[in-house]
Amino acid sequence: MVIDVITVFPKILEDPLNESIIKQARKRINLKINIVDLREFSEDKHRSVDDTPYGGGPGMILKAEPLFKALDSINNKPDKCRVIFPSPQGKQFTQTVAEELGEEEHLVFICGHYKAVDQRVIDHWVTDEISLGDFVVSGGEFAALVMIDAVVRMQPGVIGDLDSAKTDSFQNDLLDCAYYTRPEEFRGMKVPEILLSGHHEMIDKWRLEQKVQRTKERRPDLYKKYLKRIQKDKK
Ligand SMILES: C[S@@+](CC[C@H](N)C(=O)[O-])C[C@H]1O[C@@H](n2cnc3c(N)ncnc32)[C@H](O)[C@@H]1O
Numbered sequence: 218m219v220i221d222v223i224t225v226f227p228k229i230l231e232d233p234l235n236e237s238i239i240k241q242a243r244k245r246i247n248l249k250i251n252i253v254d255l256r257e258f259s260e261d262k263h264r265s266v267d268d269t270p271y272g273g274g275p276g277m278i279l280k281a282e283p284l285f286k287a288l289d290s291i292n293n294k295p296d297k298c299r300v301i302f303p304s305p306q307g308k309q310f311t312q313t314v315a316e317e318l319g320e321e322e323h324l325v326f327i328c329g330h331y332k333a334v335d336q337r338v339i340d341h342w343v344t345d346e347i348s349l350g351d352f353v354v355s356g357g358e359f360a361a362l363v364m365i366d367a368v369v370r371m372q373p374g375v376i377g378d379l380d381s382a383k384t385d386s387f388q389n390d391l392l393d394c395a396y397y398t399r400p401e402e403f404r405g406m407k408v409p410e411i412l413l414s415g416h417h418e419m420i421d422k423w424r425l426e427q428k429v430q431r432t433k434e435r436r437p438d439l440y441k442k443y444l445k446r447i448q449k450d451k452k
Pocket of ligand 1: 348352
């Protein structure tokens with residue numbers, strides 16, 4: 218898998234993409250992440266990549282020219298590549314979207330900044346406009362980092378124990394359950410008896426009940442999806 222990230226602020230990405238799970242992935246699987254500095258594609262002597270909006274109004278707009286040049290330079294097989302524009306106006310990023318993107322060989326992220334990106338870039342290049350949620354952050358770098366981590370951690374060979382990731386929230390339309398570790402009692406708070414019983418079947422049953430209960434209480438929308446799915450599976 219190759220991931221290219223186009224940005225005006227490479228430093229926001231450098232450390233996070235070289236730590237923890239992503240660092241491991243770069244060593245363990247054939248993952249290449251390239252941080253593409255948009256300013257390298259500016260022909261302007263000040264290396265500027267933004268300008269004021271036509272029609273006036275506040276904020277600066279990332280120009281089409283350097284972005285087209287950056288995309289031309291990395292996107293040699295457009296049909297094999299997903300070009301993602303993280304944007305509050307996009308479809309919601311979910312675990313399902315992360316897993317779907319994880320099946321691709323080549324992802325390109327265009328990190329927006331300032332007020333907007335020239336719409337011609339989005340119209341011409343972008344295959345997926347994806348949002349982290351209903352809030353605005355100052356740059357697409359923050360969103361791209363979250364999305365890249367969620368995609369990469371599910372790749373086989375990245376996490377030592379992929380089974381652990383497969384019991385995380387949103388697998389099977391459920392939230393995850395509560396976990397405890399040593400000691401058995403801490404400041405008067407005890408670990409539930411069942412987890413100390415060594416009875417794996419009962420423990421799995423308890424965990425599933427917890428997951429269902431939490432999902433019902435915290436995410437009624439997800440719970441509905443879960444009920445629908447298990448009813449379908451029973452048929
Ligand atoms: C200050 S924001 C611009 C917001 C834009 N004027 C709008 O309201 O849609 C700068 C950049 O941050 C990124 N961004 C902001 N909020 C985001 C979100 N919720 N999800 C994904 N990306 C986001 C986008 O790349 C955006 O171009």
